[in-house]
């Protein structure tokens with residue numbers, strides 16, 4: 546299995562300078578190739594292949610002396626990443642590739658020849674040995690190492706290793722849990738636990754506001770403005786580290802305690818675009834949380850299952866399956882007219898998500914159910930939910946809209 550560990554790097558001033566130049570060159574090569582690809586896409590409807598992007602390099606290096614600064618393989622990774630970005634776009638897994646900005650996060654990747662030594666990482670080429678805090682044992686063959694820096698000025702290395710183990714077979718037998726994500730609580734589980742949204746932005750909001758105001762008073766282009774910008778970036782950075790720490794611990798706990806984890810597919814991006822909800826939603830970091838649950842479950846042979854988002858989890862009674870017509874967002878609890886059960890809105894939704902997940906798993910195992918009309922979905926333009934006709938091998942079981 547491939548596993549990634551992120552460690553903090555402490556480059557010297559000279560190394561920082563080399564890195565800054567390398568970041569710049571790789572970014573330039575990405576943007577230059579993307580501009581060409583855009584033109585090709587407009588003319589032919591196709592992207593540029595990895596080979597075609599790489600073939601640009603020798604000529605560019607002859608023309609532009611400075612493009613020789615970064616380790617040559619870092620540039621080749623750019624070609625690989627850009628061609629992959631196009632493949633992901635054409636296979637509808639990602640948005641159209643975008644240009645990289647000189648502000649914010651920067652990164653370069655070393656695809657091979659990187660060694661981990663004591664309290665440092667040895668990179669090939671000019672960069673050499675960079676001091677690092679390797680806070681946990683990294684075992685296995687080192688594959689790609691990506692160096693990144695953020696606007697706050699911290700440096701990190703993400704070390705990808707092949708640890709020599711096989712991904713365990715997924716086992717669907719065991720404790721199942723359904724998760725409902727909300728605004729009042731980050732996660733509500735089918736067994737009735739509610740985990741609070743820590744609302745890091747709000748906690749740090751005062752500090753952030755003060756530093757943003759100070760930034761806005763600075764003269765454009767001045768050194769003090771650059772310093773103030775860095776201070777603002779550090780607060781953002783702190784918030785993001787707090788958030789990922791919290792989400793790592795919560796996802797670890799949920800995966801440890803359960804065998805089957807069912808969540809609702811939220812199409813996070815679309816929701817973030819909804820202006821009013823945007824702040825709270827991006828605050829909670831749902832997308833990041835789902836990713837963490839997924840890979841942690843896969844590592845341990847557990848099942849991570851996303852339920853189609855048009856499944857009416859809130860409006861269905863989990864006891865008698867009676868469906869109610871309307872349930873405004875501010876109604877936190879309701880009584881079912883069919884069986885008189887009093888439901889907590891979120892816990893009921895989480896139980897429905899768990900039941901739906903278990904149903905999909907059970908149906909997936911039986912050949913007779915494959916492809917059949919399973920349920921009438923209410924609302925939107927969706928008429929039926931069809932089960933995917935492929936036999937669900939592991940966690941990638943999906944309910945497909947027909």
Ligand SMILES: [Zn+2]
Pocket residue numbers: 862863864865866867881882883884885886
């Ligand atoms: Zn009921």
